[in-house]
Amino acid sequence: MSAYAGKPCILCCAITGSVPRKSDNPAVPISLSEQIESSHAAFEAGASIIHAHVRNDDETPSSDPDRFAALQEGLRTHCPDVIIQFSTGGRSGAGAERGSMLPLRPDMASLAVGSNNFPTRVYENPPELIAWLANEMQTYEVTPEIEAFDLSHILAAIRMHKAGALYGRLYVQFVLGVKNAMPADKAVFDFYVQTMQSRAPDAPWCAAGVGAAQVMVNEWAIAAGGHTRA
Amino acid sequence: MSAYAGKPCILCCAITGSVPRKSDNPAVPISLSEQIESSHAAFEAGASIIHAHVRNDDETPSSDPDRFAALQEGLRTHCPDVIIQFSTGGRSGAGAERGSMLPLRPDMASLAVGSNNFPTRVYENPPELIAWLANEMQTYEVTPEIEAFDLSHILAAIRMHKAGALYGRLYVQFVLGVKNAMPADKAVFDFYVQTMQSRAPDAPWCAAGVGAAQVMVNEWAIAAGGHTRA
Numbered sequence: 348m349s350a351y352a353g354k355p356c357i358l359c360c361a362i363t364g365s366v367p368r369k370s371d372n373p374a375v376p377i378s379l380s381e382q383i384e385s386s387h388a389a390f391e392a393g394a395s396i397i398h399a400h401v402r403n404d405d406e407t408p409s410s411d412p413d414r415f416a417a418l419q420e421g422l423r424t425h426c427p428d429v430i431i432q433f434s435t436g437g438r439s440g441a442g443a444e445r446g447s448m449l450p451l452r453p454d455m456a457s458l459a460v461g462s463n464n465f466p467t468r469v470y471e472n473p474p475e476l477i478a479w480l481a482n483e484m485q486t487y488e489v490t491p492e493i494e495a496f497d498l499s500h501i502l503a504a505i506r507m508h509k510a511g512a513l514y515g516r517l518y519v520q521f522v523l524g525v526k527n528a529m530p531a532d533k534a535v536f537d538f539y540v541q542t543m544q545s546r547a548p549d550a551p552w553c554a555a556g557v558g559a560a561q562v563m564v565n566e567w568a569i570a571a572g573g574h575t576r577a
Numbered sequence: 578m579s580a581y582a583g584k585p586c587i588l589c590c591a592i593t594g595s596v597p598r599k600s601d602n603p604a605v606p607i608s609l610s611e612q613i614e615s616s617h618a619a620f621e622a623g624a625s626i627i628h629a630h631v632r633n634d635d636e637t638p639s640s641d642p643d644r645f646a647a648l649q650e651g652l653r654t655h656c657p658d659v660i661i662q663f664s665t666g667g668r669s670g671a672g673a674e675r676g677s678m679l680p681l682r683p684d685m686a687s688l689a690v691g692s693n694n695f696p697t698r699v700y701e702n703p704p705e706l707i708a709w710l711a712n713e714m715q716t717y718e719v720t721p722e723i724e725a726f727d728l729s730h731i732l733a734a735i736r737m738h739k740a741g742a743l744y745g746r747l748y749v750q751f752v753l754g755v756k757n758a759m760p761a762d763k764a765v766f767d768f769y770v771q772t773m774q775s776r777a778p779d780a781p782w783c784a785a786g787v788g789a790a791q792v793m794v795n796e797w798a799i800a801a802g803g804h805t806r807a
């Protein structure tokens with residue numbers, strides 16, 4: 348019997364992200380209506396979580412709460428019961444801006460709990476900002492999805508959960524394949540899974556492989572009883 | 578037979594560090610003569626590497642190459658053949674300042690290869706600065722000691738070494754027990770050792786436990802065939 352026998356697998360679809368533009372791939376949904384229809388298609392195909400970033404009219408990342416509100420309203424109509432997860436990632440804004448959509452009370456929001464390098468810069472998540480975002484999520488009853496770019500981020504998430512600093516159920520996403528952060532490495536993935544199983548056995552987890560690593564990491568996650576991000 | 582049977586263990590002594598002041602501990606060597614005599618005592622007691630930071634007259638951390646030069650001269654006289662390792666850490670300067678003592682050609686220098694959180698802030702090591710410091714170390718024939726504050730830093734070090742970006746022999750230090758970075762955790766330590774053994778079996782490694790974790794982490798390192806920092 349495999350690790351996933353009988354256990355449903357959550358499919359999370361990140362429809363837009365913060366980086367790709369139409370010039371990279373014309374299919375990237377940028378406008379509100381494109382995002383809603385792309386989410387609708389993903390929902391019909393079986394996605395249960397929509398991970399969303401919003402964009403300005405010039406395609407640059409935005410953290411404008413009005414844009415998030417409009418997307419939320421569209422998703423509620425077109426994708427009934429889908430779990431809406433907004434990004435509080437650092438590419439779309441700086442400091443407290445990153446949490447400006449949390450008062451909309453999305454079901455979930457991404458939460459970084461440490462810092463690391465990205466391909467060309469430092470992904471800065473100062474301890475104070477992390478504590479503030481986690482606290483805002485408690486205020487607005489938003490369940491965080493922890494974005495773990497390194498091993499210490501997984502341990503930090505478990506520690507914060509045990510200390511009561513995270514709203515709702517602990518849910519950790521392993522992010523693999525980002526240049527200068529963690530590569531998509533099977534031995535590391537296995538240790539991540541073991542770390543979750545030994546220290547937070549009741550907590551579900553998922554794995555995201557970036558770019559070329561996506562399908563491979565999804566396969567690792569499904570085989571190990573985890574959930575997936577596409 | 579234990580892992581360390583017959584294998585000499587390198588003791589590295591960090592005489593000053595960048596944080597503690599006389600008000601924290603009157604024994605912290607701050608002035609040039611205090612640093613030289615403290616190093617001399619460590620050398621007589623068996624230390625083979627002196628890891629050094631320098632301080633301004635007001636005890637704040639400095640990256641002034643003249644202060645490093647004076648220390649280097651004193652160490653050469655008082656501790657013949659000791660391995661001199663200068664810190665390029667981020668508490669003593671910003672940007673290229675951090676490498677301003679490398680033209681002195683110390684035997685070794687510390688090198689961060691990733692970013693992470695510290696107790697109250699982000700320890701920022703942008704990819705461009707890392708590449709510049711590594712390149713300066715090649716220019717001046719300085720062997721880096723990689724400071725691994727998280728798992729991805731170990732993998733980055735091995736990758737950089739294989740790519741020829743690091744001068745000399747690969748030498749990795751696991752730093753454990755820094756709040757908001759990696760805790761002093763035995764399962765993590767064991768995975769670190771396994772990672773080195775499987776991917777860079779010829780590379781020596783050492784482990785530093787910060788504060789209360791120091792002696793425990795030294796014991797783990799010695800028992801696993803590694804080297805130590807005190």
Ligand SMILES: [Zn+2]
Nearest residue numbers: 361364434436
């Ligand atoms: Zn995202």
Ligand SMILES: [Zn+2]
Nearest residue numbers: 383384387425
């Ligand atoms: Zn629709």
Ligand SMILES: [Zn+2]
Nearest residue numbers: 591594664666
């Ligand atoms: Zn140091």
Ligand SMILES: [Zn+2]
Nearest residue numbers: 613614617655
């Ligand atoms: Zn002396």
